[in-house]
Amino acid sequence: METDVRLSAPEPQEVDRGLDVALRPKTLGDFIGQSKIKENLRIFLEAAKGREEACEHVLLYGPPGLGKTSLAHVIANEMGAQIKVTSGPALERVGDLAAILTNLEEGDILFVDEIHRMNRSIEEVLYPAMEDFALDIVIGKGPMARTLRLDLKRFTLIGATTRLSLLSAPLRDRFGVTYHLDFYGVDDMRDILKRSSQLLQIDMSTEALEVIAHRARRTPRIGNRLLKRVRDYAQVIANGNLHADTVHQALSSLEIDTRGLDEADRRTLKSLIEKFEGGPVGLNTLAAATAEEMETLEEVIEPFLLQEGLLLRTPRGRVATDAAYLHLGLKPPERQATIL
Ligand SMILES: Nc1ncnc2c1ncn2[C@@H]1O[C@H](COP(=O)(O)OP(=O)(O)OP(=O)(O)O)[C@@H](O)[C@H]1O
Ligand SMILES: [Mg+2]
Numbered sequence: 163m164e165t166d167v168r169l170s171a172p173e174p175q176e177v178d179r180g181l182d183v184a185l186r187p188k189t190l191g192d193f194i195g196q197s198k199i200k201e202n203l204r205i206f207l208e209a210a211k212g213r214e215e216a217c218e219h220v221l222l223y224g225p226p227g228l229g230k231t232s233l234a235h236v237i238a239n240e241m242g243a244q245i246k247v248t249s250g251p252a253l254e255r256v257g258d259l260a261a262i263l264t265n266l267e268e269g270d271i272l273f274v275d276e277i278h279r280m281n282r283s284i285e286e287v288l289y290p291a292m293e294d295f296a297l298d299i300v301i302g303k304g305p306m307a308r309t310l311r312l313d314l315k316r317f318t319l320i321g322a323t324t325r326l327s328l329l330s331a332p333l334r335d336r337f338g339v340t341y342h343l344d345f346y347g348v349d350d351m352r353d354i355l356k357r358s359s360q361l362l363q364i365d366m367s368t369e370a371l372e373v374i375a376h377r378a379r380r381t382p383r384i385g386n387r388l389l390k391r392v393r394d395y396a397q398v399i400a401n402g403n404l405h406a407d408t409v410h411q412a413l414s415s416l417e418i419d420t421r422g423l424d425e426a427d428r429r430t431l432k433s434l435i436e437k438f439e440g441g442p443v444g445l446n447t448l449a450a451a452t453a454e455e456m457e458t459l460e461e462v463i464e465p466f467l468l469q470e471g472l473l474l475r476t477p478r479g480r481v482a483t484d485a486a487y488l489h490l491g492l493k494p495p496e497r498q499a500t501i502l
Pocket of ligand 2: 230231232275322
């Protein structure tokens with residue numbers, strides 16, 4: 163038996179990663195929601211299989227926790243292919259990438275997470291690899307240097323990013339298909355939570371799951387995490403009772419409001435309204451005022467607020483909508499008929 167020699171409690175992020183792996187869907191059938199992407203993928207994968215070829219390179223983008231990594235594994239499973247996993251920041255030297263590429267077998271999938279964080283010199287090695295399945299290596303230095311072209315096996319690159327705009331155009335162009343993962347509807351969230359509760363053996367009514375589905379930022383990873391937190395709460399505070407009202411209490415004690423906004427979401431809207439009269443204000447200024455990292459604001463907080471219609475992006479900056487005022491229990495300002 164394996165013994166756990168960990169001396170301190172695992173970091174929350176580590177716990178989440180373990181949860182992610184345990185609950186990761188394996189097949190297209192397990193992957194809930196995103197029906198357009200699935201339909202399209204089914205045809206795309208069938209066609210590649212029919213031709214007995216590796217499929218074209220795939221780019222997945224969208225906010226964190228919506229299923230990019232999961233989908234990459236699903237594609238590998240459906241193709242019956244091996245998947246090798248790396249990430250943009252992990253590839254420090256050209257040699258790192260060259261070693262990975264030359265070890266790929268025919269039909270293998272190379273998953274590069276956070277591909278927008280790959281260094282430019284490494285990106286350039288990737289171009290011929292993706293396009294011609296070749297690797298150009300420079301041997302020697304100065305006037306004696308020469309380039310050697312190595313053939314690679316036909317592989318499929320799957321790139322994932324939360325920031326499509328940070329990808330260079332030449333890299334983006336080398337992907338055969340690009341899929342944008344969007345926030346999930348409440349029904350899909352409920353189905354995802356149902357599946358997770360079964361896998362985690364948490365006996366919760368559909369009504370109680372529905373409460374979490376409404377309050378999980380329409381994000382599967384957040385829903386799964388809340389499911390576990392709610393179970394802990396029920397066990398300690400409510401004698402294991404997992405009814406809808408306990409779930410409501412548990413979520414409120416986690417500072418998640420009825421619309422699924424967490425403390426950081428509310429702080430952002432509050433700042434925008436109280437410090438900048440509802441905007442417009444630039445993202446930099448808003449980040450400074452909320453003591454939030456620019457990246458977090460742009461990649462995590464803003465997409466959800468935009469999607470919920472609580473925030474608007476205008477050419478002059480971010481603006482809080484009337485719905486944001488009302489949600490925070492504030493009176494929307496009288497406006498002239500302008501941008502809103
Ligand atoms: N469509 C789905 N059906 C079922 N479960 C899902 C789905 N999408 C995501 N999940 C669940 O959410 C977890 C997080 O998803 P995943 O790790 O794939 O997100 P991600 O988009 O790669 O996030 P990040 O940008 O942070 O890497 C998965 O482990 C899985 O349990
Ligand atoms: Mg991921």
